[in-house]
Amino acid sequence: MSPTSELQAELESASGAYEEFASRGLKLDITRGKPASAQLDLAADLLTAVTPDDVMTPSGVDTRNYGGLDGIVELRELFSPLLKIPSNQLLAGGNASLTLMAQALTFALMHGTVGDSRPWGQGPHKLICPVPGYDRHFTLAESLGFELLSIPMDSQGPVVAEAQRLAEDETVKGMWLVPMYSNPTGITITEERAKELAAMPAAAPDFTLLWDNAYGLHHLRDEHPEVLDILDICTKAGHPERPWIFASTSKITHAGAGVSFFGAGPETSDWIRSNLAKISIGPDKVNQLRHLRFFSTPEGVEEHMRQHAKIIAPKFDAVLDTLERELGGTDLAQWTHPDGGYFITLTTLEGTADRIVKLAAEAGVKLTPAGATHPYGLDPHNNVIRIAPTMPTVEDVELAAQGLVACVKLASYEKLLAG
Template sequence: MPTLQDLDADALASFRAAKEEEFAALKARGLKLDLTRGKPSSAQLDLSDALLTLPTTTKDRSGADVRNYGGLEGLPELREIFAELLWVETDQVVCGGNSSLTLMHQVLTSLLLHGGPGSERPWKDEPALKFVCPVPGYDRHFSMLADLGIEMVTVDMFDDGPDVDAVAALVKDDPAVKGIWIVPTYANPSGAVVSAEVAAALMAMPTAAPDFRIMWDNAYAFHHLTEDEAKSADALSLAAASGHPDRPIMFASTSKITFAGAGVSVVAASAANKAWYLKHLAMASIGPDKINHLRHVEFFGSADGVRAHMRKHRDIIAPKFDAVDVALGTALDGLDVAEWTKPTGGYFVNLDVLDGTATRVVALAKDAGIALTPAGASFPHGHDPRDRNIRLAPTFPVLEEVETAMAGVATCVALAAAEKLSGA
């Protein structure tokens, strides 16, 4: 079959008419499907229901009562589990509440108010502030920066990480560039995995800002979709070896491992960064929810317990990702109007449609009862200059709904492309 761009006017008109009929039939079904956020499904949440019966004691292994104040760094037993999972030392780990996003916000606001190790002044007193943002990327990272008034400068995200040459050029001579967001393993939304070579280059590159920070968000480090499990680059060791131990600050959580609203979060960093973080955290907290920490320790038992638990998640969600690929491939292969990722982990499929049609695709899907993440959400301020990027989140609906929704999305992609190519 010729590509859509190769069709003559009559053939394109016929194709468009057929897709309009398909869309009318789709709309008539009265669907109400939601693929807007990368949330765990109820079946995934059910895997952790044993947490509701835990902990079985009120004491940690040292005999301290977890119901009381104290323990700002978090329960040592939990810190040990995440140190092994993240390939860091226990002494580098602090465990907090249910949201790693909260930890990221705490770090950024403390840098703004106080500066950090290596800072010449609080960031708020700098003449200008910029962050490098690989795109497509995680919308919540971008909205946090926008809320704090930090300018965002974009670079392309490749399969092995951000365009490291572009990053190096941005940071080399401009002291206003203070940091970069990185989702190193199964990046949101592309599924990219930062290679050891790219990670090493990021840790070693010269920066004009002496307090340049890499916000290393390991949000999906354990969320494998195949038996070939990617290992996150050892950011803290690479940074220390390059002479920049304070550059990366690592984050993770169990938000998509146990209960999304009642998990535990992790920050891992150099000794100087950890001491700085705890100093300011102590002004806001006397200690985390150690009962929940102990609950998770009892539930997992060890790092291997986390790994076994995530294999159960994989069994639930991997077929949904397969369904996305099958639906899009069946309807769109050969048309040359869309490309999509086939991730080996994480929570998203990255869909690039014909330039100038992503907004239209999302609008058509909404009209058909299929809610998608807004077009351009994976770019700062929600603005994709090519209007082609759509993030698909297939984890929350049941498998049959994913199949239905993605067949519908494929119809919308083809129709929007036909409209664009026919000039209307």
């Protein structure tokens, strides 16, 4: 057979497999990284952890009343060793770290930071965005008027030489980063890369690492990397105020009703405190007390995360096994092998991602829109697809992966034949 007729035969077979899958009329969704109900059930006791006659913190604060802007001290002490942030530089907030990111960036735009009192919003302001990355980081920053500058990631984290080149521009104010089990690649930054970013020269005196450690405790395997002490790393590199650390229990307890955290150097934690004091009299301490009682100790959090892993690791494995079985050894796609977090990234042939997402939708498998992993929704190679396997059942995730594979093959052979 000539190469063209071989491809033609592959296309026909892929088309048949796709039609067969589509004819099943399934309705599957692997779009957003939401916890499954079984994961939410793990934290059911949270809902009864505070009762009407038992609302005081161990140090005697009535959680029902105003005040306590930093969040309750015992919860900050509990999360301090887990997040590697001294408790007096760690604030516990409301239910969403994304809101804290929006607030911190807005304060910098309006008032400047500890490293530079000139408001970022007074002139052009730009952020470096490692790609593929988290779509909500990009839409938030874009909505605040930042220009978004993409840099690549490799298996060790963001490519620092690219970041450094962009940071020579004084209007580049910082860089997004999901250091562990990144959304959407699952990549964890190495200590060496973190040290390079900490030491990196930057023209802006207050160049900031937006260190979003959303998945720092979300290990899938028993052997796992540890949370890096980025405050210490940056302090040793001479930039103690460079990292702004964000985290939350959104995917630890209840995604819509968790506790968010902000950690930073001594001056920046005072800066955020004084800015937050103007927009809030204090966070939801009742919810924070619930979390404190539910976990009791840092080890309680770690044990809880092992229960999550038992539920979601088989879903990751179902996707990874299907990809390996169906696409392993072909040149049609590569994918990441995360050891934690919520996502797998599939890289397909150049120019096929939007076609695959469309084919999948028509066959009953909802995928995150192509391009969502890049600033402005524009994936220049149109080849990155984010897979979020946590929410459906193992059986449905496996079916969705099979459907996805059918779409990858069909779109790939169409592309290869088109030349």
